[in-house]
Amino acid sequence: MSQIQILNLQSLSQGLPAITPAFGAAIAEAGAICLTDEAHQPGVTLKVEGEFSATFKLDWQPVTDQTRRCWNDEEYTTEQAAYGIAFLLIQYSGQFLERYYKSYRASIIKKSN
Template sequence: MTLSGLRSGHPGISEAFGAALAEAAVVCLESQGHRTGKRISATGTFQRAFILAWEILQEEAQRSWADSEVATEFGAYGVAALVVKALTGQVVLERSRKGTGFDFWLGPPTAQTPLFQGKSRLEISGIRKGTERQIQARVASKLRQTERSDATLTLRAIVAVVEFGAPRTEVRVR
C-alpha cells in the first residue's frame, strides 16, 4: 500500500488533494520515527496488516504541515482512505457536508449504482500518538457522531481512527 496511491483511484479525491493527504500522512508517520516500508495494523471489525510505503518529503513539504493538528487530521484522511479501500473495496466518492456526522461518502469504484445503493458513510479521526484507552474513546465518540445522519440515512457507518504512533487504524462498522 503506497501513500502515492491517493493521487488516483478515488473518484472523490483529486490528484492534488490526494498528494496533500499523502504529504500530511508522511509528516505524521515520520514525526513518530517511522520510515517507508512500515507495517500498519488494521484492528477492530477487521484484523489485517499492511506494509505502508511513501516518498521522502522535501523540506518545504515538512514546513507546509507545521500545524500538528491539521497535519494529523489530513494525514488520517489519507491513511484511512487507503486502509478502508483495502478492507472493504469501497473508495471515497465525495466529501460530506459539515453537520452530517461523517466526513466522506464511500462506494464501489465504479459508482454507476443508483443513489445510496452500495454506499457507506465514513467518519475519520487521527491521533498522532495515543494509548489504547484514547483510541477506544475516540472510536466511541465518532460512532456516536455518525448517529446524526441515521434518521435520514439507513446506510452503514464506518469509523476509522488512525493512530500514527504504532501505527494502526482502528476500523469499526455499524
C-alpha cells in the first residue's frame, strides 16, 4: 500500500501554471467551507480510485464568520470547492493544467429600413 499523501487546500494560494494565487486562495476558502459544513475535520481521508489510486488526508484553514458570509451561495461554493480539490488531484497525478480559452463572436444584424 502506498503512503498517504497530504492535500493542503491552502497550497492553492501559491497558484498553479494556469491559476493565479488569488484564485487559488479563493477556491481554497470554498473547499474549507464545504468540508467544514459537512462536519469534516482537517485530516479527513479521501480515497481516489480511477486513472490512479491513492489515499490522501485533506487539510485546510479554519473557517471564519467573514469567510462564511463571503461564500454564502451554497451551489457556487460547492462548485468552486470541487475545482480546488480536482486541481490538487490533477497536480498530484503529474498532469498539466491549463484553462480552456473561450472565444465569443458577436453577430451584427443590420436592421432593414
